[in-house]
Amino acid sequence: MEYEIIVGLEVHVELSTKSKIYCSCTTDFGGEPNTHICPVCTGMPGVLPVLNKKVVEYAVKTGLATNCSIAKYSKQDRKNYFYPDLPKAYQISQYDLPLCRDGYIDIEVEGRTKRIGITRIHIEEDAGKLVHDQNETGTLIDYNRCGVPLIEIVTEPDMRSAQEARAFVESLRNILRYIDVSDCKMQEGSLRVDVNLSVRPKGQKEFGTRTEMKNLNSIRSMVRAIESEAKRQIEVIESGGIIVQETRRWDEHKGVSCSMRTKEEAHDYRYFPEPDLMPIVVDEEWKEEIKRSLPELPDARRKRYVNEYGLPGHDAFILTSSKALADFFEEAAGKCNNAKAVSNFILGDVSRILNDKGMEAEDIPFPAEYLAKLVKLVDQGTISTTIAKKVLEIMFEQKKDPQEIVREEGLEVVSDEKALAEVVKKVISNNTKLVEDYKKGKDKVFGFLVGQAMKETKGKANPRLLNKILKEELDKI
Ligand SMILES: [Zn+2]
Known part of the structure; x- marks a missing residue:
């Protein structure tokens, strides 16, 4: 039964x-x-x-x-x-x-x-x-x-x-x-x-x-x-x-x-x-x-996030499940004009790091403004999303402004065509067998070569530019 x-x-x-x-x-x-x-x-x-x-x-x-x-x-x-x-x-x-x-x-x-x-x-x-x-x-x-x-x-x-x-x-x-x-x-x-x-x-x-x-x-x-x-x-x-x-x-x-x-x-x-x-x-x-002294409650806040920022209901639910997290989100979103990216960072890497460290949203060691700055750095193409993850880890450790971290650690995206072309040439000469395969029509190899070139630049290459240059160099062969 x-x-x-x-x-x-x-x-x-x-x-x-x-x-x-x-x-x-x-x-x-x-x-x-x-x-x-x-x-x-x-x-x-x-x-x-x-x-x-x-x-x-x-x-x-x-x-x-x-x-x-x-x-x-x-x-x-x-x-x-x-x-x-x-x-x-x-x-x-x-x-x-x-x-x-x-x-x-x-x-x-x-x-x-x-x-x-x-x-x-x-x-x-x-x-x-x-x-x-x-x-x-x-x-x-x-x-x-x-x-x-x-x-x-x-x-x-x-x-x-x-x-x-x-x-x-x-x-x-x-x-x-x-x-x-x-x-x-x-x-x-x-x-x-x-x-x-x-x-x-x-x-x-x-x-x-x-x-x-x-x-x-x-x-x-x-x-x-x-x-x-x-x-x-x-x-x-x-x-x-x-x-x-x-x-x-x-x-x-x-x-x-x-x-x-x-x-x-x-x-x-x-x-x-x-x-x-x-x-x-x-x-x-x-x-x-x-009644007048009541703040906006989680339910109302959740609905507003869906309407105002166009967030998926589930994302809004998680963000509002802690007042500290919701306040942090709202302040950061207000300072960078990309609420979806802020939400993705919070639900993804920020939550993961908090979890790993056994911390609550209240314990985030840097101001919301810094997360907004990080999102801007990605949006402007100054750093890649891969590097942004690295910067975020450092923000948790050192409580520093992401702009400062990027400058100090030299993490800006490499958009110098000449420098990237050098890297691409090196990767091509190190992988002659694979380049042959690519020439024979094995398209999958392209992704691998991009990965190799990205690795050479420690993840700092401007991805769009890197793709373009690699394509050009391969076509020359
Ligand atoms: Zn008493």
């Missing part, structure tokens, strides 16, 4: 506000354990929380960027559970009246666009961190992260494969970085994904029983976890078993998930309205103000 995988995601994102959600402690990552804390975020008796307005602004910004409707009136609730990372024994979250709901993101998988629904986005506080491996006599607790603002983004169960889930997280992360509300570093835990997954025979309407997977520290481990859990569920069903609704923990080293606890229902948490905080009111004026 063929099965269909149903995936929904819950994404927790730490917001990059300066201070925590209900106190003025810093949100900086790292720092000695328990140095970014105060009586409020450690839940001392008698303290009162005060909501950080920036948190609401960032959450609304995210909601607007993901096509959600924004609640004019929402409230915060206590989610009760006992675990030592949560000193108050409840987390302040939002239950029945979240700040944002009914949005969507369009993702692209294998050239096709698909819309993934967003059920809701709400604000809440993060918990502390338990450190199990630094003390032999017990577990240590670091409350620095306690009270760091989070948004939780809950999707509809719209994804049908690990690839779609990957595309969603990548698109979401891209949007969050465009609007600058989080650094989205999965390795530092500022973006965390939980996966809800079920399987059903293809064609069946009802959903199967789902499990929830936690502890996915990278997109790669999320993809592996989805594939492994889908396989496990199918095996259970095929062997006549039933899927238990539970929370499972992904073990990255072993590549398997194991049962953590049976899934808790909302009523297990005894949610009730937080009595110490006022309801959140987002009036039309504030919402409009936040």
